[in-house]
Amino acid sequence: MSDQNQNSSEIHGVVGYYSDVDGIMNASRKIRDAGYKKWDAYTPFPVHGIDEAMGTKPTILPWIVLGMGLTGLCVGLGLQWFTNAYDYKFLISGKPTWSLPANIPVTFEVIILFSAYTAFFGMLALNKLPHLSNPLHKLERFKRVTDDKFAICVESKDPNFDLARVSKLLGVGSEHVETCPIDTTKAALPIWFHGVAAILTCASFIPLALAFKGRFATSEKPQYHVWPDMDFQRKRKTQTAWEGFPDGRAMRLPVAGTVATGELRDDFELYHGVAQGTAVPASVRYDAALFGSAAGADRPEWLAGFPAAVVVDEPFLERGRARYGIYCAVCHGNQGNGVGAVALRAENLDAAKWGWVPPKALHSDNAKAYSNGELFHIASNGISTMAGYSAQVPAKDRWAIVAYIRAIQATQALDPSAAPQDVEFQPVPTIDSVRVSDSGADGE
Amino acid sequence: MTTTDPSASFGGKPLKGQDPRVRPALVEGENESFATVTEAVAKVSEVPVPSTNKAWIVGFAISLSLLGMLGLLLVHLITTGVGVWGNNNPVYWGWPIVNFVFWVGIGHAGTLISAVLFLTRQNWRTGVNRAAEAMTIFAVVCAGMFPGVHIGRVWVAYWLFPLPNQMEMWPNFRSPLLWDVFAVSTYASVSLLFWYMGMIPDLATLRDRAVNTPRKIAYGIAALGWSGSSRHWHRYERAYLLLAALATPLVLSVHSVVSFDFAVSQVPGWHTTIFPPYFVAGAIFSGFAMVLTLMVPARQFFGLKHIITMNHIDVMCRILMATGMLVGYAYAIEFFIAWYGGVQYETFAFVNRAFGNYWWAYWIMVSCNVIFPQIFWSKKLRRNLWVVMLVSITTNIGMWFERFVITVTSLSRDFVPSSWGYFSPTWVDMCMFLGSFGLFFTLFLLFLRFLPTVAIAEVKTVMPQAHAHGHDSHGSSDSHAPSGAPIGGGSAAPASKQDA
Structure with a gap:
């Protein structure tokens, strides 16, 4: 028994391979009924009914998405209320500053945005993905699980794990049963990677810091003109000097004797x-x-x-x-x-x-x-x-x-002497x- | 595997051909297995670059040249100004907005096929949904470019978003143009998530088949370590269902909001309440046309004829004809309301559309969108790939002209006759539109070549082998059906008569 424990601490688990849906469904029921917890079935596509065969509980993902959808509702409405009805009131043709119908499209889009991102990233988080280092991916035979084979892995972490018993259970109807060793490869990232990552992380804050500086600091320097042709146009303004005309003025005087409209006196x-x-x-x-x-x-x-x-x-x-x-x-x-x-x-x-x-x-x-x-x-x-x-x-x-x-x-x-005397003078x-x-x- | 039941009869008369109660197999061919499906799809991306299909190389070279031209024209546009386009008083919305609506419309079929057909359990979608989703994203990229550069000063494009700024101003959330920013950017990002999420298991397949290191690293990272765990599949399917349920109203909202850009204004010919459904129908119509235009050659060149079958083409042709009639109905109703409403400006706008100085554009639109698709009443023509290609392309042309007619005829004849004009595009307008096809096809051809073109895992679920046959398992699967994942719902078993 001690020998068994010794083995089980060096292996990740036992993997059984099946060639069809029936095989893995039957094996799943057996493992489920044997009371194992740390195990999983691996299939090239979602097999219909395997959740029941494995005893998988329904995921809470829809509730998370609902919560974030409601958050999106509040954020969408709050954003529009704050920006258009509170902080910077838009007065257009005397209409009220806050009227719900015009704000529904954006609110709707924000709800969808929040919900969809939550559905995707929530799914990844609940599945603990990305998870690039998986001992099962070291097994050559396991690669066919994303093609046409089906596999079950019972992990050694399961409290009831017993190599012989698990191997026997998985062996029924299987093509092959093998143990999966713990991944012992030392594939640590090189030391320079950490330095570069640290520098890049710090550098990524520079634009944000510059934006904040620009937001809260004043400067004597003229504005930076990305495209100067709108700010500096090739034209002369009125009341300025220009050597291009003999009289040195940039503007032209009216022809002598010109009378403006309504000014003919x-x-x-x-x-x-x-x-x-x-x-x-x-x-x-x-x-x-x-x-x-x-x-x-x-x-x-x-x-x-x-x-x-x-x-x-x-x-x-x-x-x-x-x-x-x-x-x-x-x-x-x-x-x-x-x-x-x-x-x-x-x-x-x-x-x-x-x-x-x-x-x-x-x-x-x-x-x-x-x-x-x-x-x-x-x-x-x-x-x-x-x-x-x-x-x-x-x-x-x-x-x-x-x-x-x-x-x-x-x-x-x-x-006074000429004034009428009956009036108080x-x-x-x-x-x-x-x-x-x-x-x-x-x-x- | 197509089953013909000789004893089938209807009303006492024997039925000819296939029994309508029996669904034809979604994946055609003898002895198809999971492995052959994987092989057929994966090998498209696994052939060495020199032995890529010649049609792909030629197409990619042309697309890349057009993309380069687009890049140069963008530089020309931004450094010179939007005056290089034909936009001028009174038609300030010229080709850029026409092109925007055109591409956004095309971008609708992908999500429609993915989400709406998923929710309605149309299992045939599995063959074409991946490519349609990719088409959506690339079309939205092209669409987003046009209003992006149409704003003139692109370096302040971030003013479109509600960001705190030194002017202490906020955008006006009652402007349909701002709704558009939110709708299109939400649509682009959600479509991207939907597409990528669908690809994760297939990227894992490519990773596990990879033999050289660059492919191992690239697909390894992109697949996020997907292992095919059933516990993962459980959450994945639920997330996919949620995304589909969210994307369905989204896809309807996006083109509705695009139509608000027009309908909320007061220009005669734009100010109509039919615009949202009319635009959505047109978007689905043009999107399916583009899917056909892309899929017919792709299935031919990449050996996917047994996965993207003639039945797919047939069904899409029927949808094309149905949506074409919806669009035709909208054209008719517009005229009816213009007359029935009794507003002289509206009446003029519509009479002018059909018989004014842009009569030629109007009748191109009606011919391509309403008349030509009617030939798909004939099953024979639905299965003639040359006819399908021709009609799908004329539909694309017709839908471009629809947006041109709406935008330009109304603007060129607005309320003030003194400002009436005639819009003429410049060479920059035309070359940029051509260049946007370069952008689209460059991205699409790269997708065809390097990513899983067909949803491998989903196709496997609609194969008969994907279902447990044991009596015990069948009972449990039925009891699980209401709360379970809809992918590969029981109706797909080809020989069953449960759908009768």
Whole structure:
């Protein structure tokens, strides 16, 4: 018996070979009924009914796949919810950020992906594959098991293993019975392999580390351009220099006399405030020395009335009042007295020391002396520290403002003695009166 | 082994020829054994390289040249830009998307044969499923290439995937184009697993037959140490069943999602609910056509006529005709709905398809897909390999034109007549499409030459010797059937009349 044990520790097991399905089915039942545990039947294809003959329990693989399928469901939905409804909300045509039907295709694919990978890798894991070193593969005769032979191997690890008894059991109906020795070949991997494997393993982390560095570090260097032709195109941009043209500009100027769409200003009265056909004043800030009473012969022929293109009536004045309230009143005040919110603020800050020129009262004699054309030119191009408003206010609206200023001049700051005495008289505040009282901050 | 029962009769009249109650043997020929099946399949990959079939060498040389051309064209495309194609306003989806849908469609029959026919216990699939699965994977490789390079800046193709990035943006999961990314990549990887898993036992067979060291190492590693253990087979079969059950809805979902690329848009001619089933039917149709195109020469050149039998060809021809009629039905319904729906844009789109400036493409499509396959009503023609080859090839042509018609006719006549145009492909378009065949056939010919072309283990299960004959064992196998593995289910025994 001790001799038997000695033998059984040196062998992997006993292998019986069978030539057909019936042979291995009968042998399997015998081994099963003899109570062996560490044994297996090897066949070239899955033999129908051998699970029962061997007493194999159903595998738990389907349950693992079900679990991973449900995990895939959660991952698929969670991924889409997190990316599109939580972390980076996609607002498309006002649709809700989370709507299940659109997320079903991807969820479905993720479920299938998780389940299929689990079915495959779960099968390999439960079968303990890959398992390249198997003592049975050393047996020449065993190679035919993947062709047309059938084999049963009872392993010596089985607690009931007994060489003689197992050999006898396997021998019934078999072609051949042999023992399989333990694989004693020293086929260890060479030492350099471990070094190379270690280096490659470490090196495989380098790309990941670089990606993380790029993710969390900042750099002064310009972006790396894989394909530069989109970032650096062979063209010149506007407002840059280029020696290719004689004038050294990369962009071309319009042909002289080019008029842009809607910019043909041939109505001198409407657009320049001067009589049709006369010299047009430069679009610069009003220069009292040049355009005022001192201008002499160079004085443009300013329009005294209104251009033919506008009709001065009540809606026109109403339009002027509205435009004045929007654009002019912040400085000149709603009453045209030069006490707007900006003027008051500038006064409080003593802005004159920075060159601030206070807005004028529009009902002053000086202002009354300007012709309509001059007032229009000032509204368009500015005066002193006032900027021109031609960019903000269309020409007809500027004429409406001029008309409204004339209305202010006709109704405000009149001689007190000429005022009707049955009305409680209140003088229009001036910037000086406001400064002294410091109470009429709203300029009303 | 084909059995003819002289006493068979139906309604009192004696039946001519084969008794329909008796299934013909799946593996034909006298004295076929497990060993002869192994030998027939394995020797294809074991012959020395110099004595490889001349047809293979010529085919491989041509394929490899086309693949090289494709490589050069890809470099040209990427360094120059997608302007080398004919895609331009209004047809921004030109040949690349047509080719993508064409190849993805072909990639459907493999999984269909493997999974759907497996679940429905169509045991005849064992002869052709391996090659069909390989075809699937290589077709999906070709398909994936086209949208991959169509995006223009291929070096940022990873933007398609939801990866954290410095822009802190995520892709839009409501876009059918993103569904497509998930569907096609899932399909490619699951098909690869399915194919490889099916091959593991056969790779072990090649490993055990290998005589030289390189083959021992290569097949040894690829077979993962498979030993044929019945405990392993038990889990393997369960995993295979699960994969089949998962791949069946997957295969239907993939082409549905591909059709969403079109159907979810509002372009007349695309915006129809029939697209998912219509595309799936077309995919099966084109896939079976490609399987026939590949299998008819392969069985001839590699001596596999007794495994891939005339019955296989016959059955696939019938499927081809059936799916061709499904596709024809879809064409008809599209027209009906365009008229019945009363939307003038839809009506115009379909009248324009048939009688507009692409009328020629439309009628090529109808002829190849609906009319030509009708000849398979004749059994004689189903068994004439020249006719089968001809019709399978015209079907492939017709299905390419179907995608061309859908993509180009609708885009070239969209809502704004001022942008109407006529699409003209460039030489790069044409050569890249040709080159994709080079890629496909290079991979497929390598597969034919070096991998088990037929599922050896599965073919053995449908042979009569694979079933226990003892009275005791038969009873136990029946009791086990409901929970047991379906490979080689009892119906395969050729002489039994249990299926009557």
